[in-house]
Each structure stands twice: as C-alpha cells, then as structure tokens.
Amino acid sequence: xxxxxxxPARLAARMRAIEPFHAMDVLARAHALExxxxxxxxxxxxxxxxxxPRPVLERAARVTAKGSVPYTQALGLPAxxxxxxxxxxxxxxxxxxxxxxxxTAGASGALLLAMGVLVNPGExxxxxxxxxxxxRQFIRVMGGEPRCLPVGPETRWQPTAELLGRHWGERTAAxxxxxxxxxxxxxxxxxxxxxxxxxxxxxxxxLVVDEIYHGLTYGLDARTALALSDRVFVVNSFSKYFDMTxxxxxxxxxxxxxxxxxxxxxxNLFICPSTVAQQAALAAFEPATIDLLEGRRRxxxxxxxxxLPAxxxxxxxxxxxPEGAFYLYADCARFSSDSFAFALEILERAGVALTPGRDxxxxxxxxxxxxxxxxxxxxxxxxxxxxxxxxxSR
Amino acid sequence: xxxxxxxPARLAARMRAIEPFHAMDVLARAHALExxxxxxxxxxxxxxxxxxPRPVLERAARVTAKGSVPYTQALGLPAxxxxxxxxxxxxxxxxxxxxxxxxTAGASGALLLAMGVLVNPGExxxxxxxxxxxxRQFIRVMGGEPRCLPVGPETRWQPTAELLGRHWGERTAAxxxxxxxxxxxxxxxxxxxxxxxxxxxxxxxxLVVDEIYHGLTYGLDARTALALSDRVFVVNSFSKYFDMTxxxxxxxxxxxxxxxxxxxxxxNLFICPSTVAQQAALAAFEPATIDLLEGRRRxxxxxxxxxLPAxxxxxxxxxxxPEGAFYLYADCARFSSDSFAFALEILERAGVALTPGRDxxxxxxxxxxxxxxxxxxxxxxxxxxxxxxxxxSR
Numbered sequence: 001x002x003x004x005x006x007x008p009a010r011l012a013a014r015m016r017a018i019e020p021f022h023a024m025d026v027l028a029r030a031h032a033l034e035x036x037x038x039x040x041x042x043x044x045x046x047x048x049x050x051x052x053p054r055p056v057l058e059r060a061a062r063v064t065a066k067g068s069v070p071y072t073q074a075l076g077l078p079a080x081x082x083x084x085x086x087x088x089x090x091x092x093x094x095x096x097x098x099x100x101x102x103x104t105a106g107a108s109g110a111l112l113l114a115m116g117v118l119v120n121p122g123e124x125x126x127x128x129x130x131x132x133x134x135x136r137q138f139i140r141v142m143g144g145e146p147r148c149l150p151v152g153p154e155t156r157w158q159p160t161a162e163l164l165g166r167h168w169g170e171r172t173a174a175x176x177x178x179x180x181x182x183x184x185x186x187x188x189x190x191x192x193x194x195x196x197x198x199x200x201x202x203x204x205x206x207l208v209v210d211e212i213y214h215g216l217t218y219g220l221d222a223r224t225a226l227a228l229s230d231r232v233f234v235v236n237s238f239s240k241y242f243d244m245t246x247x248x249x250x251x252x253x254x255x256x257x258x259x260x261x262x263x264x265x266x267x268n269l270f271i272c273p274s275t276v277a278q279q280a281a282l283a284a285f286e287p288a289t290i291d292l293l294e295g296r297r298r299x300x301x302x303x304x305x306x307x308l309p310a311x312x313x314x315x316x317x318x319x320x321x322p323e324g325a326f327y328l329y330a331d332c333a334r335f336s337s338d339s340f341a342f343a344l345e346i347l348e349r350a351g352v353a354l355t356p357g358r359d360x361x362x363x364x365x366x367x368x369x370x371x372x373x374x375x376x377x378x379x380x381x382x383x384x385x386x387x388x389x390x391x392x393s394r
Numbered sequence: 395x396x397x398x399x400x401x402p403a404r405l406a407a408r409m410r411a412i413e414p415f416h417a418m419d420v421l422a423r424a425h426a427l428e429x430x431x432x433x434x435x436x437x438x439x440x441x442x443x444x445x446x447p448r449p450v451l452e453r454a455a456r457v458t459a460k461g462s463v464p465y466t467q468a469l470g471l472p473a474x475x476x477x478x479x480x481x482x483x484x485x486x487x488x489x490x491x492x493x494x495x496x497x498t499a500g501a502s503g504a505l506l507l508a509m510g511v512l513v514n515p516g517e518x519x520x521x522x523x524x525x526x527x528x529x530r531q532f533i534r535v536m537g538g539e540p541r542c543l544p545v546g547p548e549t550r551w552q553p554t555a556e557l558l559g560r561h562w563g564e565r566t567a568a569x570x571x572x573x574x575x576x577x578x579x580x581x582x583x584x585x586x587x588x589x590x591x592x593x594x595x596x597x598x599x600x601l602v603v604d605e606i607y608h609g610l611t612y613g614l615d616a617r618t619a620l621a622l623s624d625r626v627f628v629v630n631s632f633s634k635y636f637d638m639t640x641x642x643x644x645x646x647x648x649x650x651x652x653x654x655x656x657x658x659x660x661x662n663l664f665i666c667p668s669t670v671a672q673q674a675a676l677a678a679f680e681p682a683t684i685d686l687l688e689g690r691r692r693x694x695x696x697x698x699x700x701x702l703p704a705x706x707x708x709x710x711x712x713x714x715x716p717e718g719a720f721y722l723y724a725d726c727a728r729f730s731s732d733s734f735a736f737a738l739e740i741l742e743r744a745g746v747a748l749t750p751g752r753d754x755x756x757x758x759x760x761x762x763x764x765x766x767x768x769x770x771x772x773x774x775x776x777x778x779x780x781x782x783x784x785x786x787s788r
Binding site: 024054071105112173261268 | 402407413441455465500502503511535536600641665668671674
C-alpha cells in the first residue's frame with residue numbers, strides 16, 4: 001500500500017496510536033531486491049524456518065479427509081485442553097486443570113481476550129521497553145494505555161519487581177512480561193518472577209506472562225509462572241516451539257473465575273479457534289513430535305552459539321547472552337546512530353535483512369537491531385561474511 | 395461452567411454488558427439428554443450440516459502435505475484476494491479491486507476490524523433488533539454503544555432508511571445491517587439498501603453490510619451492496635454458503651483509504667488469518683465447488699419450503715417468507731409467553747432443540763423462537779411430527 005488514497009472520512013482515534021510494523025518497510029524492500037535478482041539472507045523473520053512437524057500434518061490430513069469441519073466449543077476442543085494440561089504435568093510437573101485452559105487463535109487471540117477481560121479504558125498495563133510491538137495494541141484497542149518501562153542489559157532486558165513496584169500507580173491494572181522475550185531472547189529469573197507475581201497480587205493487579213518461546217531455551221528448561229501462582233494469566237502458542245505459525249493457534253491459562261468471562265468474549269469475538277488447527281495440534285504433544293522438536297531446539301542453540309560470538313567479533317554490542325527464543329538484540333551504535341537507516345543500508349549493500357529497533361519501543365531503538373536466527377547455519381555463515389565485507393568497506 | 399468459582403478480583407466493566415449465548419443453556423441440556431439416551435433433533439445450530447466441499451478439502455490436504463505453513467501477509471494471500479475479486483465480477487458483475495479486500499478470521503474477524511477502525515468510545519452504531527448477538531459485542535469491545543432498533547414483520551424484520559434516519563444522532567458513527575439476516579432470514583430490498591447507503595453517507599457515517607448468507611437465497615440472487623456504493627464496508631464469510639465454518643475464514647471489503655488502517659489492526663491483533671484455511675479456500679470458487687454448493691442451496695430451499703408451511707399449520711406465526719439463510723423466526727405467542735421456558739419444554743418433552751429469542755435482542759424475544767433448518771429433510775419431518783404430538787398433548 002505505497003499508493004495511499006485519501007484519508008478516511010471517519011477513523012477511530014485509536015488508530016492514530018496504532019503503528020504499522022516498520023519492519024515491513026525493510027521486508028518490502030528486501031522482496032523488491034529479490035525480485036530484481038539479488039540474493040538476500042532473511043534474518044528479519046519472527047517465525048521458525050522449520051516445517052510443521054509431520055505427525056501434526058498427518059493428523060490434519062486425516063481430519064480434513066473426513067470432511068466435517070464444524071465449529072468447536074468456544075473454549076476449544078476438550079481433548080486439546082486435556083492434552084495441554086497433560087503437557088504441563090509432564091514437562092513442568094505442574095498441575096493445571098483443563099478447565100482453566102482456553103484455546104485461542106494464536107497467542108494474539110489469547111492476548112486480546114486477556115486484555116478484554118482485564119483492562120478498562122484509561123487503565124494502564126506495565127510492560128518492558130523493548131517488547132513485542134503488538135502487546136501495546138491489545139491494550140490500546142481496549143482503551144487502556146501501555147506503560148512501557150525502559151529496560152537494558154543491566155537487568156538482562158527484563159523488568160524487575162522493584163521496577164514494576166516503582167511504576168505501579170492508581171490506574172495500573174496489570175503487568176505483562178515475556179520470558180523468553182521478543183526482541184531480546186532473555187528470560188526472567190524464576191525467583192524474580194515469583195517476586196513480580198507477589199508484588200502484582202499485593203497491588204491488586206493481574207500478572208500476564210507470555211511464555212510463547214518456552215521450549216526454545218538453551219541449556220535450561222523454562223519454568224512456567226503457573227508453578228509460582230494460580231493467580232497469573234499465562235499465554236502460550238503453537239507457533240514457535242511447535243512450528244505451527246500459519247495455523248494460528250495458541251492458548252491462555254487463567255484463574256478459574258475468569259474462564260466464564262473469557263468464554264463469553266471468545267464466543268462473541270471469535271466463535272472458536274480453527275477446528276483444523278485444533279485437531280492437528282492434538283498430535284503436537286506426541287513423543288515422536290517432541291523428539292523432532294527437541295532436535296530443532298538443539299539446532300537453534302547451535303545457531304545462537306555460532307552467531308553471537310561472530311556478531312560480537314564484528315563489533316556489535318551483545319553484552320547479554322540470551323537464553324531463548326531465536327533473536328539477538330544487537331547494539332549497532334558503533335556503526336550508526338540510526339538503526340533504521342543502517343538496516344536499509346545493510347540490506348542494499350550486504351544483502352542481509354534485519355529488523356531495526358523502532359518496532360519494539362522508545363528505549364534506544366535507534367541503536368539496536370533485532371537479528372533472527374530463523375535461517376539455516378549456511379545462511380547465517382553467509383550473512384556474517386557479507387556483514388564482515390560490508391563493515392570493512394564502509 | 396455450571397460450577398462457577400468466586401468472582402474475578404479485577405474484571406473490566408465491559409464484561410458486564412457482554413452476555414453469554416443463552417442458546418448454550420439449551421444446547422447443554424440437549425447434550426445431557428442425548429448422553430442419557432434421548433433422541434434430539436437439532437434445529438438450534440447456526441451452521442450448515444454439509445461437509446466442507448471436496449475440492450476445498452483436497453486443496454488443504456495438498457498444502458499440508460507440503461509441510462510449510464508460514465504466516466501470510468496480514469491482508470491475506472494475494473491469490474485469494476484476487477479470487478474473491480473475480481468472484482464479485484463473475485457472480486455479481488461488480489468490479490472490486492483485490493486491494494480493497496481484507497481476508498479475515500471469519501466474519502467475526504472482519505466485524506472486529508471494521509468496528510476497530512470506525513467506532514470511538516461513546517459512539518453509537520445503529521442496527522436491527524433482533525439481530526446476530528455478537529454484533530453488539532464487537533461495538534462494546536471498542537467502547538461504543540450498539541443502538542438496537544426494534545423491527546418486525548411489517549418491514550420484513552429489516553431496518554429502513556426512514557427508521558435509521560429517525561434514530562441517527564450526534565454520536566452515531568455507523569449503521570450495521572445484514573441481508574439476509576440472522577435470526578430472521580429476511581433481506582433488505584436492493585433499492586431500500588441504496589436509500590440506506592445514501593442516508594448514511596449523507597449523515598457522515600459509514601454503512602457496514604453483513605452479506606454472510608449470500609449464496610443462500612432462494613428464488614433470487616442477492617445483489618451486493620458494493621454495487622450501490624464503494625463507500626460501504628461489506629462483510630462476508632466462507633462459513634455459510636461455502637460450508638467452511640470450522641476453518642474460520644471470511645473477508646471484508648472496504649473503501650481503499652481504510653485498507654492501510656485495517657492492515658495495521660490485523661497485523662497487531664491477528665498477525666494473519668489461518669494460512670491453511672486461506673490456501674484451502676482458493677478451491678472454493680472452482681466450478682466443481684460452485685456446482686456442489688448450488689445443489690446444497692436447492693436442498694436448503696426445499697427444506698424451507700417444507701418447514702415453513704408445516705410450522706404455520708402447527709400454529710406458529712410466520713407472517714413473512716424469508717428469502718435466505720437457514721432460519722425461521724417463529725412467533726410462539728399462541729403457545730407461550732416465555733419462549734425460553736417454552737424452548738426448554740419442547741426440548742424435554744418433544745426432543746427438538748430450538749433457540750429462544752432472547753439471544754437476538756430486546757424486541758419481543760419472549761414470543762419468538764429461531765428454528766434452523768440445518769438438518770436433513772427426514773429430521774425436519776421428524777421434528778414436525780414431534781412438535782405436532784407435543785402441542786396436541788399440551
């Protein structure tokens with residue numbers, strides 16, 4: 001939509017605060033260069049480069065072969081809610097009643113429902129800056145205000161209980177944290193997360209924990225916030241660890257007394273999540289699938305372990321080793337004071353697509369780039385060589 | 395969720411206005427009776443009883459066999475937006491640029507996006523009462539107020555330009571109409587729809603037209619509101635005519651200057667609609683699929699033509715012959731002054747599940763039942779016989 005027509009005659013005020021993804025400008029330029037015959041290494045992509053696991057695909061095929069694809073209950077297929085509950089028992093040794101699990105249209109659906117039941121117009125939700133850009137918009141759609149708290153490498157890019165306590169105010173309804181986080185890949189220490197949960201509860205608010213990168217942690221297994229408290233909302237997804245982005249499926253675990261409210265909102269806004277995706281996801285927890293996914297997890301770890309020192313050697317600032325996700329949030333201040341222009345320059349001259357910091361918040365975006373290792377090891381090596389040549393020639 | 399736990403400590407005020415589907419109470423009781431061995435004829439279901447068409451299923455199978463199911467562009471697959479544009483050209487002889495088409499997570503997603511870009515907190519949207527229950531909630535989530543205008547058989551259960559003009563006020567942002575409508579099955583005359591579009595535009599508002607039951611009209615082809623004006627928002631769906639409910643796919647056609655805003659909102663709230671559903675839907679417009687769907691349309695017409703006189707003969711009030719959808723909105727005042735209790739009585743004593751009027755609004759719900767002919771002709775005949783015996787014994 002570069003050829004933008006006249007302004008809309010009537011546009012809700014909220015849309016002024018809702019920004020597009022600036023990364024799309026980089027992506028559009030990358031596609032234009034590729035269309036002109038250039039080779040581009042894509043490291044701007046926020047989704048795994050792996051196929052949906054075969055057992056999931058095969059289950060989808062069996063379901064669609066049967067022909068009947070009706071709506072499910074608003075809260076999701078009971079069998080899938082039970083499978084997710086068993087996953088919490090087996091992987092985390094935490095008991096979560098299936099009745100507390102709401103299957104959603106991706107983590108996006110989970111965040112929309114959570115903010116819908118929690119946030120009144122004019123109320124605030126505390127979160128880290130930088131953070132996943134859409135987090136701010138789920139709150140704005142509900143008339144709330146995201147209050148983004150600058151965090152840096154000194155706290156591993158994560159908020160602390162102390163920081164949240166200092167900014168908790170009269171109008172604060174909730175705090176939203178992510179562990180591991182996008183764009184930084186860092187986690188919140190489990191004991192600190194316990195302090196955060198206790199603080200938020202003491203202030204009469206609700207803690208929402210984004211655990212969508214669980215399973216993609218390296219050298220450690222993430223512990224769920226549900227082990228700390230049954231008062232938290234936990235958001236998860238089949239997109240990242242389970243490699244099911246395009247299926248649009250996730251889930252939300254909520255305290256029991258919110259489930260009826262979440263059900264009402266889901267009935268009205270979504271009817272139900274995709275039946276095909278829900279049926280397919282029943283195969284996501286099978287041992288054969290998990291074996292496959294654990295192999296991919298090792299591959300992601302190997303990519304991180306290659307890329308991080310390579311980028312440091314090139315002069316990017318990476319003071320923190322992220323434990324998870326598939327991103328490095330690199331300080332490029334040594335090369336440029338405008339990471340957006342720098343990303344475009346790298347794209348044009350080195351053929352490497354990266355995401356400039358500005359999508360993720362207001363806290364020093366101009367000196368940061370998000371570098372995703374969602375491409376093969378040979379591509380990562382190629383990207384590093386291209387960056388090396390480009391930086392040497394600059 | 396009959397065993398409801400303590401009230402949520404923090405609940406957004408909007409949730410008080412968002413009602414659950416009362417029909418679910420009937421459905422839960424129907425399932426309990428079935429579990430106890432009773433035979434129930436389901437006429438409460440708002441989705442077609444037909445399988446997803448084979449060409450659509452086969453295309454889904456081919457796509458999932460390939461394994462890669464990534465996100466699509468936020469606005470949807472370009473090939474699907476083009477296929478929808480061709481459908482408007484072929485079926486309606488109306489030119490709609492693919493760039494104006496936004497693929498969505500069902501009509502639900504389309505309505506959420508439309509209200510998100512159009513409605514400010516405190517603004518009103520005019521609509522008919524009775525109407526599809528979720529319509530009110532998309533507006534409430536945005537902080538707006540649904541203004542439900544009572545309509546009855548004298549206007550074929552549809553609002554008129556005169557009625558909308560009379561209730562249009564300072565705070566009115568938009569009008570939402572559906573043709574054919576749920577729960578009544580009636581349509582707005584094309585000339586009247588033109589007057590409505592002109593009125594809304596003259597008042598500086600936006601007209602949103604729900605066309606999700608297009609294709610399921612009997613003895614006539616519906617004309618799209620896009621033939622009248624390119625200023626309207628049109629919502630459509632793959633759920634009803636295309637028999638793809640559980641896939642969760644629909645679309646929105648908007649004036650060009652709103653598309654970038656809709657794209658921003660879709661990026662943030664949904665990322666994209668289901669990739670599997672979008673790929674599968676590419677087969678929805680193939681001649682083989684359309685042939686199949688036209689046969690099902692004739693079957694729906696035959697069901698209506700059987701059921702309507704049969705219910706009239708039993709004493710239900712059906713002064714209007716609905717042209718479309720798969721519902722009859724029957725006046726049961728001759729039998730009961732409480733359609734909710736009456737629906738439960740019919741369920742218990744006759745084994746027929748119907749939807750009481752109260753889900754659809756405040757205008758005489760207690761004397762109406764929605765009767766869906768989304769079950770086979772033998773089942774419809776069985777239901778009529780059961781109702782006949784039940785009413786005779788009462």
